[in-house]
Amino acid sequence: MASATSPSGPAQVLIAGGGFGAVEAMLALRALAPERVRVTLISASPVLAYKPAATTESFDETPPRMYDLQAIADDAGASFRVDRLEAVAPHDHSVRLESFAFLDYDALVLAVGARPARAIPGALTFRDQREVNHIRHLTSELRAGKLHRVVFAVPHGCSWPLPLYELALLTATHLQEWGAAGEVVLVSPESTPLEVFGAQASRLVADLLAERGVRFIGESDPQSVEHNGALSLASGETLEADCVVAVPELRGPRITGVPTDRWGFVTTDALGSVTGLPDVYAAGDMTSFPIKQGGLAAQQADLIAQRIASENGAAVKEPRVQHVLRARLIGGPHPIFLRTELDELGQATTANLQHQSFDDGGSFTSLEKVFGRYLTPYLHTREPALSQSLTDG
Numbered sequence: 001m002a003s004a005t006s007p008s009g010p011a012q013v014l015i016a017g018g019g020f021g022a023v024e025a026m027l028a029l030r031a032l033a034p035e036r037v038r039v040t041l042i043s044a045s046p047v048l049a050y051k052p053a054a055t056t057e058s059f060d061e062t063p064p065r066m067y068d069l070q071a072i073a074d075d076a077g078a079s080f081r082v083d084r085l086e087a088v089a090p091h092d093h094s095v096r097l098e099s100f101a102f103l104d105y106d107a108l109v110l111a112v113g114a115r116p117a118r119a120i121p122g123a124l125t126f127r128d129q130r131e132v133n134h135i136r137h138l139t140s141e142l143r144a145g146k147l148h149r150v151v152f153a154v155p156h157g158c159s160w161p162l163p164l165y166e167l168a169l170l171t172a173t174h175l176q177e178w179g180a181a182g183e184v185v186l187v188s189p190e191s192t193p194l195e196v197f198g199a200q201a202s203r204l205v206a207d208l209l210a211e212r213g214v215r216f217i218g219e220s221d222p223q224s225v226e227h228n229g230a231l232s233l234a235s236g237e238t239l240e241a242d243c244v245v246a247v248p249e250l251r252g253p254r255i256t257g258v259p260t261d262r263w264g265f266v267t268t269d270a271l272g273s274v275t276g277l278p279d280v281y282a283a284g285d286m287t288s289f290p291i292k293q294g295g296l297a298a299q300q301a302d303l304i305a306q307r308i309a310s311e312n313g314a315a316v317k318e319p320r321v322q323h324v325l326r327a328r329l330i331g332g333p334h335p336i337f338l339r340t341e342l343d344e345l346g347q348a349t350t351a352n353l354q355h356q357s358f359d360d361g362g363s364f365t366s367l368e369k370v371f372g373r374y375l376t377p378y379l380h381t382r383e384p385a386l387s388q389s390l391t392d393g
């Protein structure tokens, strides 16, 4: 790694990815070590897709929320190229891109996300904004009485079921508003709704589901959709359904030269250093941290930026490893703000409910669903980009 005394000038930092982790890392480096690093962002997509908005976008006419990465990189004083990282040569400290360009690095930050895969065969897999039109079609069929019962199914091992809760609540609200008679069911392996956020939050979410007429079936492990449309459960039981909607299971991205676990995820130490690869760091959904969430991706990116800044001579605070899961659940009369702290294995340690907004330094506004120390305030200053098709995936 180039140090503060390096005669060759600022350290070359490559950041691969264009999601919350990559953008947070770029903004954090800009804030912490502007003179000491030169950042190049490489993303397969020209836009930062605000995936958490996909649930509400399914129920209104707003275009997909996304931000122009070139403009963000310009603001961060970074170079930007649309390309795909294909291979890392750790001994040479260089990478190969899809375009066959080779780039050298002093530090490499990987934040290329995960690959969504179908978790429940036969179900509609809601990946992100790419499925908005499917949900719009589904609700119009329910409204028209062509479908009667929709089941939202949380697959076993899903670390972030919140989007399905939102879809269930928003569907039920939509049906109430239209005076339509469809039935909405949410099936999950969890014992209580959104149980990672603790008992108090779970009770509140359970009340909200009940009030909206969403039937919650817990401790059930959805398997697949049968020919007649019914959802089969691991217990051997089946649940009648006209349509089943599930979230995907995630798989790691697999980049040549980067070791992964059996599911393709990259293992790091607590500060984001990739096991066995000097000066290579990883953040976000592509890592083996069990919970995949945008706010966590940003926290991991902050630690990496602090570490790179410090190794290049910037005066930064001692990094404090903390995993805080924050969420804003939409679908009721008001958003519900949820917060829990996780240990290094992703297990909840403390949980609490916040009725207004986050008061622990996070400037969460009514639109935000992902909290990043640098990302959230920055996005307040930016207008979303004009809608483009989401092509990578």
Ligand SMILES: Cc1cc2nc3c(=O)[nH]c(=O)nc-3n(C[C@H](O)[C@H](O)[C@H](O)COP(=O)(O)OP(=O)(O)OC[C@H]3O[C@@H](n4cnc5c(N)ncnc54)[C@H](O)[C@@H]3O)c2cc1C
Pocket: 016, 017, 018, 019, 020, 021, 022, 042, 043, 044, 045, 047, 048, 049, 051, 052, 053, 054, 055, 083, 084, 085, 086, 111, 112, 113, 114, 127, 128, 160, 162, 163, 253, 283, 284, 285, 286, 292, 293, 294, 295, 296, 297, 326, 327, 328, 369, 370, 371, 392
């Ligand atoms: C419907 C939905 C709702 C959600 N709700 C919330 C929420 O309320 N709060 C929250 O915090 N999180 C939420 N999440 C999770 C959150 O969106 C993800 O955890 C987060 O996007 C992960 O960020 P990331 O930077 O790791 O990866 P991603 O956001 O997936 O970004 C990966 C980026 O890398 C690029 N890329 C891929 N391969 C390459 C390559 N080889 N080279 C270069 N670039 C590459 C992609 O184009 C993309 O830009 C939600 C997710 C979904 C789908």
